[in-house]
Amino acid sequence: MQVRTRFAPSPTGYMHLGGLRTALYNYLYAKKMGGKFILRIEDTDQERFVEGATEVIYETLRGCGIDWDEGPDVGGDCGPYVQSDRKLMYMPYAKQLVESGHAYYCFCTKEELDERRAAAEAKGEVFKYDKHCLHLSKEEVQQKLDAGVPFVIRQNAPTTGESKYHDVVFGDISFPNDTLDDMILMKADGMPTYNFANVIDDHLMGITHVMRGMEYLSSTPKYNLLYDAFGWEAPEYIHLTTVMRDAKHKLSKRDGDAYYSDFIDKGYLKEALINYLALVGWNPGDEREFFTLEELIEAFDIHRLNNSPGIFDVDKLTWFNAEYIRRLPPEKYLEMVTPWFDQVLAGKGIDYPRLAQLMQERTEVFNRVPDMVRFLGELPEYEVDLYTHKKMKTNPEVAKASLELVKPVLEGIDHWTEQNLHDALMAAIAEAGLKNGAVLWPLRIAISGQASTPGGAIEIAWLLGKEETLRRLEDGLNRLTK
Ligand code: GLU
Numbered sequence: 001m002q003v004r005t006r007f008a009p010s011p012t013g014y015m016h017l018g019g020l021r022t023a024l025y026n027y028l029y030a031k032k033m034g035g036k037f038i039l040r041i042e043d044t045d046q047e048r049f050v051e052g053a054t055e056v057i058y059e060t061l062r063g064c065g066i067d068w069d070e071g072p073d074v075g076g077d078c079g080p081y082v083q084s085d086r087k088l089m090y091m092p093y094a095k096q097l098v099e100s101g102h103a104y105y106c107f108c109t110k111e112e113l114d115e116r117r118a119a120a121e122a123k124g125e126v127f128k129y130d131k132h133c134l135h136l137s138k139e140e141v142q143q144k145l146d147a148g149v150p151f152v153i154r155q156n157a158p159t160t161g162e163s164k165y166h167d168v169v170f171g172d173i174s175f176p177n178d179t180l181d182d183m184i185l186m187k188a189d190g191m192p193t194y195n196f197a198n199v200i201d202d203h204l205m206g207i208t209h210v211m212r213g214m215e216y217l218s219s220t221p222k223y224n225l226l227y228d229a230f231g232w233e234a235p236e237y238i239h240l241t242t243v244m245r246d247a248k249h250k251l252s253k254r255d256g257d258a259y260y261s262d263f264i265d266k267g268y269l270k271e272a273l274i275n276y277l278a279l280v281g282w283n284p285g286d287e288r289e290f291f292t293l294e295e296l297i298e299a300f301d302i303h304r305l306n307n308s309p310g311i312f313d314v315d316k317l318t319w320f321n322a323e324y325i326r327r328l329p330p331e332k333y334l335e336m337v338t339p340w341f342d343q344v345l346a347g348k349g350i351d352y353p354r355l356a357q358l359m360q361e362r363t364e365v366f367n368r369v370p371d372m373v374r375f376l377g378e379l380p381e382y383e384v385d386l387y388t389h390k391k392m393k394t395n396p397e398v399a400k401a402s403l404e405l406v407k408p409v410l411e412g413i414d415h416w417t418e419q420n421l422h423d424a425l426m427a428a429i430a431e432a433g434l435k436n437g438a439v440l441w442p443l444r445i446a447i448s449g450q451a452s453t454p455g456g457a458i459e460i461a462w463l464l465g466k467e468e469t470l471r472r473l474e475d476g477l478n479r480l481t482k
Contacts, residue, residue, distance in 0.1 A: 003034070005210075042133055101156060107149050158179075165410075240443065244312065321365055325360065326360065333360045334352060379449045399445070
């Protein structure tokens, strides 16, 4: 049997990290098993239609290397792969279920249902459709259909006994049938509900393994009843736990940590995100942490999926990200960091390739870069206390003397290279019998205005150029003289 998995997102305009992880696991499993991964767009809820949302799905998945073998844009033998394009396929199946007594027409209006719901709630009961229309005679049904009365088709779920199934992650699951409601299969607008369409489509598309969020764990018995009613074999179920921020909180749109784009916009690398996401909810059974997509395919095993919620720890992701950034080829890093440099250094004449060399090791997430290099564009405000450093044996007084010492030295350098800066400064420091730190620390403070910088005094002076370095040095002397 060839394994066929699918990812079936509803086009909402965003890719939730939980959804992306579901897509990833489906992809990994299909590839691992030499099977096929199918993309199906579930857009039967027309009210939720969002322009451009399908493209977001395509771009995100493709960007992450999660390619589908069959899907809306690549075709396949089981198309169409967009549910709304399949619209006409569902009604005959629904009618078949009506014929066999597994479903029935329901003509109850919204008002009637609301009234009954309110009455149930007033009694402290949970409202469940009461099979009212199941009891209509064949003739009554036909009359209403002929008269064009709007209808839905509901599943006729059993009210006694138990429904059982096996889930790869959660084991044996059973639900008392009296908790199942007669869910709507076909809506009044002629569209199937998700609850119906997922069964029909998974069957027609030959899906062997259904991997999806655990919010569907409790509806699955109802889907199995449908498979049974048609005499079809149900797929294997693999329900995935929710991706959480911590033990109590889900990832949230409001906190900006729910969507793929939230992280990409902040400057996380998609490779790092995919690598980390794979580990939120699955483990390889050994100590390995770094995986390319190929290596994930190789290592993936559905029996190693966790049944406790996956905690998406942003600090851990950041750690992964920093590692991935460190491993980038320098040219690639330069290309990626340039727009972030531009935010604060555009037109300032700073040598980006050199700055990139100094920054690559220190970059955890790209959106932290502008704050780290802003001082090169403009000297920040700072207090003279910054010149005090115990280990470097400096204080404002020492600093002043040091800056006075280096000023003519720097002025005397004609050819402004890091080597020349180094040689000239070292010679002057040695001649004065001072410690390197007692001179280089104050110089760094004077030209950067901050205690922590990418590179030291020499690199920064070179990046700033002679004129700007001397201007800032002068500014430092003024502050120390006040
Ligand atoms: N369209 C459903 C969703 O986005 C898919 C659930 C499934 O995979 O069956 O949640």
